[in-house]
Amino acid sequence: MSSNYFDKKGSEVSSKEIRRRTVVSFSVFIVLLGVGFFAWSKLYNQPQSADNVQPFLRASLQANERIFSRLYSANKQTKSFKKTDAVARVRVNGDVGMDTAFDYAKWKLKVVRKPGDTLFISLAEIRALPKTEIVFDFKCVEGWSQVTHWGGVRFDEFMKKYNLAPEEAMKYVGMVTPDGQYYVGVDMPSMLQPQTLLCYEMNGKPLPLDQGYPLRLIIPVKYGIKHLKRIGVMSFSNDKPKDYWAEQGYDYYAGL
Numbered sequence: 001m002s003s004n005y006f007d008k009k010g011s012e013v014s015s016k017e018i019r020r021r022t023v024v025s026f027s028v029f030i031v032l033l034g035v036g037f038f039a040w041s042k043l044y045n046q047p048q049s050a051d052n053v054q055p056f057l058r059a060s061l062q063a064n065e066r067i068f069s070r071l072y073s074a075n076k077q078t079k080s081f082k083k084t085d086a087v088a089r090v091r092v093n094g095d096v097g098m099d100t101a102f103d104y105a106k107w108k109l110k111v112v113r114k115p116g117d118t119l120f121i122s123l124a125e126i127r128a129l130p131k132t133e134i135v136f137d138f139k140c141v142e143g144w145s146q147v148t149h150w151g152g153v154r155f156d157e158f159m160k161k162y163n164l165a166p167e168e169a170m171k172y173v174g175m176v177t178p179d180g181q182y183y184v185g186v187d188m189p190s191m192l193q194p195q196t197l198l199c200y201e202m203n204g205k206p207l208p209l210d211q212g213y214p215l216r217l218i219i220p221v222k223y224g225i226k227h228l229k230r231i232g233v234m235s236f237s238n239d240k241p242k243d244y245w246a247e248q249g250y251d252y253y254a255g256l
């Protein structure tokens, strides 16, 4: 018995062979369907973690973070603008940790080297360090951005001046507002990037209160959420410091 079917090379294919191929194709289809269903049900039935993200998806996000933090090189710079490009009226966004009264006159930056070994550094001492100015496009995850002008001491220079080499060898810096309400964790390579400032000036004038007076972080390689206003305490660790927006499910790295 011969069929009217031909394969690609033009030779005739027997109906027995056609049946065999049909069975193979259908089996492959069933197996793939099973794999798909298995993966879906595993994902669907996984317990939700505290931040409402499936652990499997969270693990994927963390893998992405690892890849991007390795691709990222500390000498990568964000585009700089001219001072005349900077907007005069800088948007105020986010006031967590900013509405508690505290004594500005008595403020000192607390730098925790290790438990029981804390430096207290005044604004005058920080202002006495070399000043760096930067004009860059400040980006918020909410979707707005604006070119703004800031001044302060480069974080890497600050670390050198205060002999914080052992701290610089750690993986993360944690920063918290004086009242403990807003807090961020930032990877050390991004902190040491030469555009990262401990900032005390905006548009050539002392930082306004609602923009973080006496001292805020300006870190152009990150989204706005990491630019903590009103720094109270700074600490160093190899584990990720707690981070306000990462706790809400945002990307911990928040790099641009």
Ligand SMILES: Nc1nc2c(c(=O)[nH]1)N[C@H]1C(S)=C(S)[C@@H](COP(=O)(O)O)O[C@H]1N2
Binding pocket: 090, 091, 092, 093, 094, 095, 096, 097, 098, 139, 140, 141, 177, 182, 210, 211, 224, 225, 226, 227, 228, 229, 230
């Ligand atoms: N203490 C504190 N710092 C903060 C925030 C906040 O709510 N509290 N919001 C962040 C966010 S989301 C952004 S976009 C920037 C905004 O800085 P600006 O108000 O100077 O524009 O500050 C960041 N720093």
Ligand SMILES: [Mo]
Binding pocket: 093, 094, 139, 140, 141, 142, 224, 225
């Ligand atoms: Mo933001």
